[in-house]
Amino acid sequence: CKFIQSPIDFGPPNMLQAKNTLSLDFGRIIFDSPSAVLRPQSPEDISLLLTSLFASSFSKVTVAARGAGHSIRGQAQALDGIVIEMDSIPSNIYIHKRGHDEEGFSYADVSGGAMWIELLEESLKFGLSPRSWTDYLYLSIGGTLSNGGISGQTFKHGPQISNVLQLDVVTGKGDLITCSPTKSSELFYAVLGGLGQFGIITRARILLQEAPQKVKWVRAFYDDFDAFTMDQELLISMPDLVDYLEGFIIPNEPSLLSSSIAFPAHLDSMPPFLSEGGSSKVYYCIEFAVYDFQVRDTNVEQVVEKITSQMSYKAPFIYSVEVSYFDFLNRVSMEEISLRSRGLWEVPHPWLNMFVPKSGIKEFKCLLMDNIAVNEFEGPILIYPLLRDKWHTNTSIVLPQASTCSEEDEQVFYIVGVLQSTNPASCSAQCLDGILRRNRRIVEAASTEKIGAKQYLPHHPSLMHWHNHFGRHWNRFVAHKNLFDPLGILAPGQGIFSRIHASTL
Numbered sequence: 358c359k360f361i362q363s364p365i366d367f368g369p370p371n372m373l374q375a376k377n378t379l380s381l382d383f384g385r386i387i388f389d390s391p392s393a394v395l396r397p398q399s400p401e402d403i404s405l406l407l408t409s410l411f412a413s414s415f416s417k418v419t420v421a422a423r424g425a426g427h428s429i430r431g432q433a434q435a436l437d438g439i440v441i442e443m444d445s446i447p448s449n450i451y452i453h454k455r456g457h458d459e460e461g462f463s464y465a466d467v468s469g470g471a472m473w474i475e476l477l478e479e480s481l482k483f484g485l486s487p488r489s490w491t492d493y494l495y496l497s498i499g500g501t502l503s504n505g506g507i508s509g510q511t512f513k514h515g516p517q518i519s520n521v522l523q524l525d526v527v528t529g530k531g532d533l534i535t536c537s538p539t540k541s542s543e544l545f546y547a548v549l550g551g552l553g554q555f556g557i558i559t560r561a562r563i564l565l566q567e568a569p570q571k572v573k574w575v576r577a578f579y580d581d582f583d584a585f586t587m588d589q590e591l592l593i594s595m596p597d598l599v600d601y602l603e604g605f606i607i608p609n610e611p612s613l614l615s616s617s618i619a620f621p622a623h624l625d626s627m628p629p630f631l632s633e634g635g636s637s638k639v640y641y642c643i644e645f646a647v648y649d650f651q652v653r654d655t656n657v658e659q660v661v662e663k664i665t666s667q668m669s670y671k672a673p674f675i676y677s678v679e680v681s682y683f684d685f686l687n688r689v690s691m692e693e694i695s696l697r698s699r700g701l702w703e704v705p706h707p708w709l710n711m712f713v714p715k716s717g718i719k720e721f722k723c724l725l726m727d728n729i730a731v732n733e734f735e736g737p738i739l740i741y742p743l744l745r746d747k748w749h750t751n752t753s754i755v756l757p758q759a760s761t762c763s764e765e766d767e768q769v770f771y772i773v774g775v776l777q778s779t780n781p782a783s784c785s786a787q788c789l790d791g792i793l794r795r796n797r798r799i800v801e802a803a804s805t806e807k808i809g810a811k812q813y814l815p816h817h818p819s820l821m822h823w824h825n826h827f828g829r830h831w832n833r834f835v836a837h838k839n840l841f842d843p844l845g846i847l848a849p850g851q852g853i854f855s856r857i858h859a860s861t862l
């Protein structure tokens with residue numbers, strides 16, 4: 358890249374000509390090109406840029422922080438604006454291991470642009486690890502904290518945004534602020550799950566725990582949805598025994614095989630996907646794990662036996678393997694390698710993720726299955742329960758409102774991830790557009806009071822839809838925008854707020 362004249366005449370020095378890759382993301386659906394890219398060397402570079410833009414009366418330049426660019430709908434893009442490549446700031450991982458007679462926690466200080474895989478590798482050197490994960494580790498710290506960060510540990514430890522002790526943030530005014538639950542707490546909670554709207558995370562302090570050596574990883578199959586969800590809810594009621602819980606809908610055999618690449622068990626005696634009458638059958642799979650700390654006096658086999666003896670899976674279809682903790686957490690990278698080798702990684706991904714109240718999960722499943730072509734569906738469909746009290750209500754993330762039922766039922770809601778890939782060889786632009794329209798129909802139908810679902814990693818077509826998405830939290834979200842990024846400079850790719858001139862304030 359060559360240095361070019363920056364779109365503002367007083368910006369920091371590392372402003373470069375935008376590269377084509379900056380208009381690309383994992384979704385490959387939106388391709389908005391910026392005018393320039395900033396590769397900061399420090400948070401101060403970011404602060405200088407935003408201070409300059411904020412002070413400029415007539416600038417309409419927007420700024421998007423880009424972590425790993427694994428968004429689906431252009432959320433880290435900035436049309437004609439500036440993209441900040443967060444990985445250009447050194448990862449600077451500092452691990453604090455709590456001493457035996459010391460109060461407090463072990464934690465890691467890490468740059469916002471570092472990837473979770475880097476943090477895992479570094480913390481393991483100290484026998485430590487973050488508690489809460491995403492399934493895929495090549496995502497940036499700042500990117501997932503701007504959304505939520507969920508995986509099979511979330512029922513036990515909460516999402517990644519519940520496992521942060523402190524943040525350094527550059528606001529849309531250019532102020533560089535250290536915040537925590539007790540210091541500048543409004544900014545701290547606003548930024549967590551805040552879709553990049555209030556500030557750029559340049560450093561995060563992440564809670565760590567002792568890392569296990571090994572993991573016992575179990576998969577059990579069901580052909581009955583009620584039995585499947587009942588067992589999932591049973592497992593999340595046993596956090597002393599279970600360390601991780603997820604689940605899948607398996608629409609067809611290739612879907613099972615492609616989601617089993619990292620699971621080194623022989624699945625040769627799988628249940629048949631065609632019923633005797635010739636119609637296709639759908640299965641459900643619970644995936645749970647028990648961590649093996651080895652040094653502790655626990656027999657992991659006995660723990661697994663205690664759990665499985667209470668489950669109602671379709672016998673004999675249960676499989677278990679033992680893998681290292683690192684391989685378990687990094688399991689999706691094996692799928693990435695396989696998909697890349699078949700040219701199926703860098704393809705459009707019309708993904709849809711929804712939080713669904715327990716009271717509406719069966720109806721949502723029927724809505725989904727009525728709308729997808731079961732035989733042709735490519736990619737996993739994740740579905741697993743989460744517990745509401747593991748999420749701080751002050752953060753910006755939107756959870757579903759439970760409409761009816763008892764207090765106990767309101768505690769549980771599900772994440773459903775429809776993680777579809779489309780192969781351009783068999784799915785044209787028109788076909789992709791059809792899937793996006795279908796997803797929108799599902800969102801509309803599931804957002805009614807009857808199901809009461811909310812999108813995770815949301816994308817909405819209009820301000821009115823965003824208003825509905827946030828519901829009773831909309832006013833708080835707008836108030837935070839006015840406080841921390843009043844000119845609407847940050848994260849334009851989310852499509853929530855418009856950029857305004859300082860002169861119109």
Ligand SMILES: Cc1cc2nc3c(=O)[nH]c(=O)nc-3n(C[C@H](O)[C@H](O)[C@H](O)COP(=O)(O)OP(=O)(O)OC[C@H]3O[C@@H](n4cnc5c(N)ncnc54)[C@H](O)[C@@H]3O)c2cc1C
Nearest residue numbers: 424425426427428469491492493497499500506507553558
């Ligand atoms: C293969 C794959 C697997 C995934 N698995 C999971 C999963 O298991 N659980 C889960 O919760 N999510 C998952 N995701 C979704 C993922 O968490 C989000 O897409 C996340 O935003 C990706 O992080 P990123 O670094 O790529 O963010 P980007 O796409 O770079 O950015 C996302 C948004 O955050 C903003 N942003 C980026 N960095 C910062 C920062 N430092 N400060 C403030 N704002 C910032 C951007 O401007 C943008 O608006 C997965 C995505 C993929 C592609």
